[in-house]
Amino acid sequence: MKYKIFQGYKTIGKLLLVTVGLVVAMTTGLLLVPACAADEKIINKEMGNPVPENIGFMKNPPKELKEKFPMCDAFLNVEWINKERNIGYSNYEVIIKGKKRMMWALVTLNNEVPSYDWDVYQYKKQGRLKEIFEMLKHGEDKGNIFVMTPTYKGKSVDIHQRSPNDDDSFADHRCTVCIPYPDKQRVWIAEGRSVEQTYSAAQRKELSDRIKETAGRPFDPEKDKWLQSLWILDVNFDGKEDYVLPDSFVVTWSKKLYLADRVYKNEGFQYTFPPNGRTCYVKSLKYPLTTDGRNYYIANQCNLTELTSQSGKE
Numbered sequence: 001m002k003y004k005i006f007q008g009y010k011t012i013g014k015l016l017l018v019t020v021g022l023v024v025a026m027t028t029g030l031l032l033v034p035a036c037a038a039d040e041k042i043i044n045k046e047m048g049n050p051v052p053e054n055i056g057f058m059k060n061p062p063k064e065l066k067e068k069f070p071m072c073d074a075f076l077n078v079e080w081i082n083k084e085r086n087i088g089y090s091n092y093e094v095i096i097k098g099k100k101r102m103m104w105a106l107v108t109l110n111n112e113v114p115s116y117d118w119d120v121y122q123y124k125k126q127g128r129l130k131e132i133f134e135m136l137k138h139g140e141d142k143g144n145i146f147v148m149t150p151t152y153k154g155k156s157v158d159i160h161q162r163s164p165n166d167d168d169s170f171a172d173h174r175c176t177v178c179i180p181y182p183d184k185q186r187v188w189i190a191e192g193r194s195v196e197q198t199y200s201a202a203q204r205k206e207l208s209d210r211i212k213e214t215a216g217r218p219f220d221p222e223k224d225k226w227l228q229s230l231w232i233l234d235v236n237f238d239g240k241e242d243y244v245l246p247d248s249f250v251v252t253w254s255k256k257l258y259l260a261d262r263v264y265k266n267e268g269f270q271y272t273f274p275p276n277g278r279t280c281y282v283k284s285l286k287y288p289l290t291t292d293g294r295n296y297y298i299a300n301q302c303n304l305t306e307l308t309s310q311s312g313k314e
Contacts, residue, residue: 054170056092056103057177065180068293069187071233072178074171076116076190078107081136083182086110087147089120089133095169104129106136106159108147109181112284112299114188116179117162118147132157173197176233189289189296192231195243204228207243233289235296236309246287271298273307280307 058065058075065075078088086109093100106118123132135150135157149156170177173194178187195204204221211227212218219227230243248262262269268283280302290297295305 054093056090056170062184065184065187068184069178069180069291070293071176071291072187072189073175073193074177075187076107076170076177076179078179080182081106081133085136086182087136088182089129090116092116092170095167095172096165097167103162105162106147107179109179109188112288113286114179114190114288115161116190117164118159119162120159123157123159128157131155132159173231176231186290186292189231189233189291192233192244194228195230195232196228198232233296236305237294238309242308244289246289271302271307278307 054074056076058077061075065072069075076090076092078090080086080088082088088107089105090107091102091104094103095101103117103119104121104124105116106120107116108114108118120129120132123129132150135152135155136147139150139152147159148161149158170191173191174197175191176189176193177191179190180187195207199207201221204227208219208221208224208227221227226245226248230245232241233244234240235242235244262271265281266283268281270279270281272279280298282299282301284299284301287299289304290300295303298304
């Protein structure tokens with residue numbers, strides 16, 4: 001039986017009824033395996049899974065990106081069409097249920113709902129990408145309408161957003177994949193290294209046992225989808241592993257584990273972070289995780305690093 005706190009993300013109706021946990025833990029002693037192994041043949045032989053290689057990744061990321069964002073193993077290469085509106089274009093591979101699929105898509109990095117799946121393949125086949133780019137570069141801004149139906153010089157074109165699949169991945173969840181903003185001052189953590197793909201069975205059981213200490217019940221380390229899907233990131237920069245999803249967090253603090261609530265409030269959500277009861281309000285139904293290299297942010301609104309650091313604001 002799945003842990004009830006983390007059920008029901010498929011519809012907003014269910015989402016509003018969910019209490020999302022924040023678990024705060026001290027070092028677990030869990031050892032990491034390499035995030036992005038370079039030898040493709042070895043990974044294929046040992047794991048039998050797709051490898052963290054993608055035609056859309058920057059082959060030689062600029063030094064400024066690598067130094068500013070050391071938490072990123074790979075950066076998606078984006079051709080920025082409209083930097084003011086954070087709209088760009090990328091050609092990449094997406095892994096769906098173990099199989100790679102080519103994508104030609106728009107990338108949008110607005111504050112609430114960043115996306116990399118505005119599918120423009122049909123227009124590529126028609127040789128109309130340049131036309132669309134001109135519309136996006138010079139067209140009238142009408143919020144999401146700007147992307148869905150860009151208009152320029154009396155012409156318009158409808159662009160549909162591909163419905164993301166739960167199994168979508170750039171790198172089989174073996175890498176932390178980042179999409180830099182046009183100014184390179186912030187990145188969106190579009191995909192993380194998962195517990196399932198990074199930890200051994202023994203390490204997953206150790207993590208499950210530690211969560212059990214506070215939650216009062218274990219997560220099956222081999223079967224529980226939530227536990228397996230957690231991404232490994234050090235969001236408070238204390239040198240110890242933290243575990244996150246776009247809307248739930250397992251973060252290091254002190255020697256104990258704590259559970260915190262996310263409650264619906266005023267058409268948004270309020271997070272409460274123990275043990276000091278720090279709170280933050282997110283006026284959004286989406287929870288992208290971004291970083292400027294020094295702090296992590298929930299939906300570009302809550303400073304997750306301050307909220308979960310022992311030296312953060314009370």
